[in-house]
Amino acid sequence: GAVVSQHPSWVICKSGTSVKIECRSLDFQATTMFWYRQFPKQSLMLMATSNEGSKATYEQGVEKDKFLINHASLTLSTLTVTSAHPEDSSFYICSAPWISGRSDTQYFGPGTRLTVL
Amino acid sequence: AQSVTQLGSHVSVSEGALVLLRCNYSSSVPPYLFWYVQYPNQGLQLLLKYTSAATLVKGINGFEAEFKKSETSFHLTKPSAHMSDAAEYFCAVTHSGGYQKVTFGTGTKLQVIP
Numbered sequence: 001g002a003v004v005s006q007h008p009s010w011v012i013c014k015s016g017t018s019v020k021i022e023c024r025s026l027d028f029q030a031t032t033m034f035w036y037r038q039f040p041k042q043s044l045m046l047m048a049t050s051n052e053g054s055k056a057t058y059e060q061g062v063e064k065d066k067f068l069i070n071h072a073s074l075t076l077s078t079l080t081v082t083s084a085h086p087e088d089s090s091f092y093i094c095s096a097p098w099i100s101g102r103s104d105t106q107y108f109g110p111g112t113r114l115t116v117l
Numbered sequence: 118a119q120s121v122t123q124l125g126s127h128v129s130v131s132e133g134a135l136v137l138l139r140c141n142y143s144s145s146v147p148p149y150l151f152w153y154v155q156y157p158n159q160g161l162q163l164l165l166k167y168t169s170a171a172t173l174v175k176g177i178n179g180f181e182a183e184f185k186k187s188e189t190s191f192h193l194t195k196p197s198a199h200m201s202d203a204a205e206y207f208c209a210v211t212h213s214g215g216y217q218k219v220t221f222g223t224g225t226k227l228q229v230i231p
Contacts (some may be wrong), residue, residue, distance in 0.1 A: 005129070034218070034219070042223070042224075043207060043221045043222060043223045043224050044161075044221045045221075046218055046219070046220075049218070055132075091158075093160055093161065094162075095219070103164060105151075105166055106211075106219055107163070108153070108160045108161040108162075108163075109160050110159055110160040111158075111159065111160045113158065
């Protein structure tokens with residue numbers, strides 16, 4: 001099946017710094033990728049839709065200036081958490097749809113755990 | 118609008134017993150439904166999906182789910198629980214497949230008692 005990777009798998013940073021998280025589709029191209037956030041003991045909440053070659057679409061309540069998304073190629077989307085604060089500590093997961101023949105589904109990355117001190 | 122409701126945030130079963138995790142959906146158009154499993158500190162793994170073909174869907178690790186339109190349900194079952202099944206399970210819904218937003222349920226944590 002399709003594989004989606006994320007880097008780094010975990011990161012600890014100081015409050016006020018910026019952190020970049022990469023999401024890659026390893027064996028397929030993805031013009032669209034999705035970014036989710038999962039707080040402890042909660043479900044995944046969609047943050048934004050990343051579109052290759054155009055601006056990302058953010059969900060209501062998600063600050064686009066704080067969570068910068070760049071979809072620079074057909075296999076890479078990045079999420080940059082700017083001026084991170086402790087309340088941004090969370091598990092960030094990306095997904096990419098894989099369309100092949102009669103099959104289409106989303107494949108999820110392994111997630112990135114961000115801890116802001 | 119689309120949503121899923123998972124009944125029971127925690128479910129405990131004995132090893133070898135039937136596993137039943139409940140999911141009800143709400144969708145204004147024919148839905149695509151999924152079950153995902155998440156192990157601690159890991160991403161999501163697709164267990165199975167319903168995409169308007171057969172109503173009984175078989176997935177990996179012996180799991181299956183049945184789409185019941187009349188009950189707007191998509192419950193996940195496994196005849197005999199194994200210790201390795203202990204994880205968090207998420208039901209999810211989307212429209213027309215991969216390019217659409219996926220809406221997740223709140224999750225059900227499955228505990229398997231030896």
